[in-house]
Amino acid sequence: SDLTRENLENWEELELKEYNFNAKGQPLDAGHLHPLLKVRKQFKDIFCQMGFEEMPTNNFVESSFWNFDALFQPQQHPARDSHDTFFLKAPSTTRELPEDYVERVKQVHESGGYGSRGYNYEWKREEANKNLLRTHTTAVSSRMLYALAKGPFTPKKYFSIDRVFRNEAVDRTHLAEFHQVEGLICDRGLTMGDLIGVLQEFFSRLGMSKIRFKPTYNPYTEPSMEISGYDEAKEEWLEIGNSGIFRPEMLQPMGLPDDVRVIAWGLSLERPTMILYKTENIRELFGHKVQL
Numbered sequence: 001s002d003l004t005r006e007n008l009e010n011w012e013e014l015e016l017k018e019y020n021f022n023a024k025g026q027p028l029d030a031g032h033l034h035p036l037l038k039v040r041k042q043f044k045d046i047f048c049q050m051g052f053e054e055m056p057t058n059n060f061v062e063s064s065f066w067n068f069d070a071l072f073q074p075q076q077h078p079a080r081d082s083h084d085t086f087f088l089k090a091p092s093t094t095r096e097l098p099e100d101y102v103e104r105v106k107q108v109h110e111s112g113g114y115g116s117r118g119y120n121y122e123w124k125r126e127e128a129n130k131n132l133l134r135t136h137t138t139a140v141s142s143r144m145l146y147a148l149a150k151g152p153f154t155p156k157k158y159f160s161i162d163r164v165f166r167n168e169a170v171d172r173t174h175l176a177e178f179h180q181v182e183g184l185i186c187d188r189g190l191t192m193g194d195l196i197g198v199l200q201e202f203f204s205r206l207g208m209s210k211i212r213f214k215p216t217y218n219p220y221t222e223p224s225m226e227i228s229g230y231d232e233a234k235e236e237w238l239e240i241g242n243s244g245i246f247r248p249e250m251l252q253p254m255g256l257p258d259d260v261r262v263i264a265w266g267l268s269l270e271r272p273t274m275i276l277y278k279t280e281n282i283r284e285l286f287g288h289k290v291q292l
């Protein structure tokens with residue numbers, strides 16, 4: 001019977017059917033957070049709980065100087081050519097660089113110093129001036145460490161999580177861009193033991209408590225280690241990141257005291273998200289929906 005005013009007045013007399021508590025509710029057409037951003041929040045919480053401060057990563061465009069030269073990455077390194085890096089047409093060159101620091105970087109590339117032999121090649125300023133889309137957030141780390149060297153030294157823990165761009169062939173699991181997660185600790189007398197310890201703490205908070213290391217090479221860290229974590233569910237070892245100690249050829253030209261060490265590590269946001277959300281194809285997560 002329809003619910004009219006008089007019906008409502010004597011509702012006790014009405015015969016109402018049993019309430020079905022198992023009935024599905026109306027489908028909510030509310031939105032939902034993107035998995036990548038949920039995992040980004042998870043990482044941010046872990047870093048903040050471990051006392052890290054976030055670095056300002058709001059510049060996709062960077063100079064080759066901060067992205068490569070400041071990291072002691074030689075100008076003829078394959079990662080620096082246009083097959084791997086997106087260089088900008090306009091503005092093609094950076095506006096200004098700290099000249100005195102640039103001079104020290106030129107020196108350390110050409111003839112070393114601080115106990116290093118350098119690369120013994122003619123370093124070119126035009127190369128360092130080229131603007132690009134940053135290939136890693138380590139470009140932000142170099143800016144932050146240079147800023148730290150300007151003032152009286154205080155130990156710092158920094159992290160960054162943001163988009164980076166690589167001019168690579170795209171496929172099911174690789175896009176021309178991804179989100180890099182990077183952590184670094186800057187303090188006097190840090191050792192590989194500190195690096196291993198902080199990696200164990202970081203990854204155990206991600207549910208990866210069994211990790212192991214393998215020596216590897218990065219142009220800007222020595223020694224460097226690839227990190228693998230044991231996936232209990234799949235019963236297999238997974239590559240979960242890369243790490244190392246920034247080289248003196250990177251830190252000394254900045255003007256950091258010579259007993260200051262910087263331990264750092266990096267991973268992506270997409271890989272853990274794909275694992276945590278059981279996504280097979282990265283395009284379900286991020287990037288162009290076109291089927292290649």
Ligand SMILES: COC[C@@H]1[C@H](c2ccc(C#Cc3ccccc3)cc2)[C@@H]2CN(C(=O)Nc3ccc(OC4CC4)cc3)C[C@@H](O)[C@@H](O)CN12
Nearest residue numbers: 206208239240241242243244264265266267268271272275
């Ligand atoms: C060009 O692509 C590089 C990217 C990306 C990467 C690699 C290295 C760095 C770095 C660094 C670095 C080193 C020294 C000093 C500072 C930064 C950053 C990102 C991931 C790094 N990788 C990666 O993320 N794997 C990963 C990470 C976490 C994870 O979480 C599980 C839920 C717990 C699962 C997997 C390893 C591989 O996926 C690798 O094939 C792809 N790598």
